[in-house]
Amino acid sequence: MRLRETSSTPSRSKEASSLVSEWRISSFSLASRTRAARSSANSLRSLRRRFSRLRRRVSLSRTALRTRSSSLARRNRATSSCRSSASGRSAANVLTRCRPGGCSPGAKVAPAPPRGKAPARRRARGFRPPPCLAARRCCGIVLATDRRGALVKVAANITEAIGNTPLVRLNRLPAQWGVEAQILVKLGYMNPGGSYKDRIGLQMLKDAEERGDLRPGGTIVECTSGNTGMGLALAAVAKGYRCVFVMPDKMSREKIDALRALGAEVIVTPTAVERDDPRSYYSVAARITEETPGAWHANQYFNESNPRAHYLTTGPEIWRDTDGKIDVFVNGMGTGGTLSGVGRYLKEQNPEVKIVGVDPVGSMYYDKFHSDVDVRPQTYLVEGIGEDFYPTTMDLSILDDCLRITDQECFTTARKLARLEGIFSGGSTGAAVWGALEYARRNELGPDKIVVVMACDHGLRYLSKVYSEQWLQENSMLENESSLAASDLLAGKPGGLETICVDEGAPAAEALRLIKEHDVSQLPVTREGKPVGSVAETALVELFVQHRDPQEVRVAEIMGPAFPTVEPSASLEQVAGLLTRDNPAVLVEQPTGKLGIITKYDLISHIAR
Incomplete structure (x- = not known):
């Protein structure tokens, strides 16, 4: 037995060694697999990061x-x-x-421009190299x-900045006139020369070069009221020509100085002389052309390039910017180039478009159009429109109507256009805008009708005349404050054309809310849109003193007498006479059916301005 036990001991040792070896191998294998799993996890995370970066790049x-x-x-x-x-x-x-x-x-x-980075200072401001x-x-x-x-x-160069001027809608002025039609003003003064005559100046010069009438180093001669001269002067500067302009003495000093600033020579002649008089600006320009070698007379009154410029540019721009929905085109009557060129283009697109001219008192066009009578011309003050002869550039057959305007109406409308609409322009623009408003009012054009009118030139050229109260007073053109109407005061108020009213059947709480929201002290009370009474903040205070619920009390129970009502044409003296302790406000019944309101504070603010 002892021998048998001894012989089995090595066998058990070997078996134990084998088990230990297997355990070590298993442990190593497990560690290897763990490391592999960790490596796989890291690889998976790396792949995910790479995929995320790739997705962002895509x-x-x-x-x-x-x-x-x-x-x-x-x-x-x-x-x-x-x-x-x-x-x-x-x-x-x-x-x-x-x-x-x-x-x-x-x-x-x-x-090609050189490559390179912008300086750090310019990069910091967002500069981007081309x-x-x-x-x-x-x-x-x-x-x-x-x-x-x-x-x-x-x-x-400067000539390529000419054209594509914007259309601007008038808001306060049409409301003051009781006009519902859309009045759009094409800002011709936004051309680089400050007027829409830049177009014809460039076109006449180009056509003269193509015909060979004007050669390098030549001289441009023109009789002008200033705007056509400015257009020619800009083109002459860009192309290297000399300019000589002849102007009547009624033109503003600003126009003369502006032409001289561009290097042009300006000769001033008398205004109150016949066209054939050797002192007239037509005769002087013709004589200078004959006496000057290489001179070319632009002669805008008989140059077909004048209406052609507007036929090629102004007309298409108006048609494009109104989406072909224009109904009426209005402009002052001067050389006739704008009316004839724009009118012909618009009539070709839509024969139903109406073309309306505006002529000052003293000019010949109005009588020629309506009666085919040649009248003796008289002197007038407005610049740039009206004539004492018939230029070939004016095609009266294009016109559907012609309106007559006084000097005072020209200047007054121009000044109102600046104050009420922010459009700073000259007297001829005032005439055109007056014509657009008057035509729309006479024909009762509705809100679906579009009337386009030209803003001819900039008001900076008339600081010494149209916008000078001294000059207006010297020429008896200054409008007195007493002649201003109630509609003028309303038009100058922020939101003056919209009056807050309360219905008589509404609860008193509604009147209280409106008074608080709009910061007013009284409200007109209406029945079916018609004024029947008024409610003041003092009446609402009494409700709280009496411990009455404003939700349960109707406005009709606490309202007082109605405010006095006047027409839009009522003078400010009449309005002031109606503003008493018992009547803190006056209502203005407008043609649109809406009510305007004028208070004592409004009148005092107007006088202070």
Whole structure:
């Protein structure tokens, strides 16, 4: 037995060793598998991070692609515009940034702009260096990019900034007149020369060059009221011509100084002389042209480029900006280029469009249109409109109506246009706007009708005349405060055309809410829109003193007498006479059916202004 036990001991030792070895192998294998699992987990996390980064890159790429596509689309549209307009433009000295092949054939190529980063100070302000594109001289415009990468148009010279002036809706002035139609003013004074005559100045000069009437180094001569001269002067500066302008002495000092500032020579002649008189500005301009070698007389009154400029540019812009919905076009009657050119274009698009001219008292057009009678012209003060002869550029057959206006109405409307609408313009614009309002009122045009009127030139040219009370007083044109109407005061009030009223059947709590919300001390009380009484804040205070619930009390129970009602044309003296202790306010019954209200505070504020 002892031997048997001894012999079994090594066997058990081997078995134990084997078990230990297997355990060690298993432990090592488990550790290896653990490390592998951890490695796999790390790899999975790494893959997830890489996938997340890739997804962000794809998203950014898509955004960049969309932005790039939009930019390319804008560039293509601009390049197409370049190609379409290249035929009428000189391609000699104009820098255009576009892709190779994107410009007109034969374009001269300038070196591309150097690469490089912007200074840190400019980068901090958001400066973005221009893209590295080929710089080309062609097509008449410069294509560049703004901070967002969008294409912007850069004019090669001042003449390319002419045109595409905006339309602005009038608000207070039509309401004052009781006009419901939409009155839109095309701001011609936003051309670089400050008037819509920039268009004809450039067109006449281009056509003269094409005909060979004006050669390099030549002299431009014109008799002008100032605006056409400014348009010609701008074009002359850009193209290197000398200018001599002849002006009547009734023109403002600002116009004369502006022309001289651009290097033009200005000769002033008498106004109150016949057209054939050798001292008239027509005769003087003709004589200078004959005596000056290489001179060209623009002669806007007999130059077909005058109406052609408006037929090609102003008319299409108005049609485009109104979506073809224009019903009436109104302008003052001067050379007739604007009325004839714009009128012909609009009539071609829609024969139902009405063309209306406005003529000052003393001019010949009004009688010629209505009676076909040639009257003797008289002197008038408004500048830029009216004539003492019949230019060939005026086509009276285009007109559907002609209105007559006085000097005072021209100046008064221009001043109101500045005060009530912020449109700072001259007397001829006042005449045109007056004509638009008067035509709309006479014909009772509704809110669906669109009337477009031209703002001819800027008011800065008339500071010494239209906007000078001394000059107006010297010429008996100053409107006295006593002649102002109730509608004038309403138009000058913020929100003056909207009156807060309360119905007689409403609870007193509603009247209290309106008084508190609009910070007023009294309210008109109406029945079916008609004034029947008034409620003051003192009546509402009495409710609380009597411990009465404002929700249970009707306005009719506490209202007092109705405020006096006047017409919009009532003078301020009449209004002031009605404002007493018993009548703290006066109602103005407007043509639209709405009620305006004038209080003592409103009258005092108006007098203080």
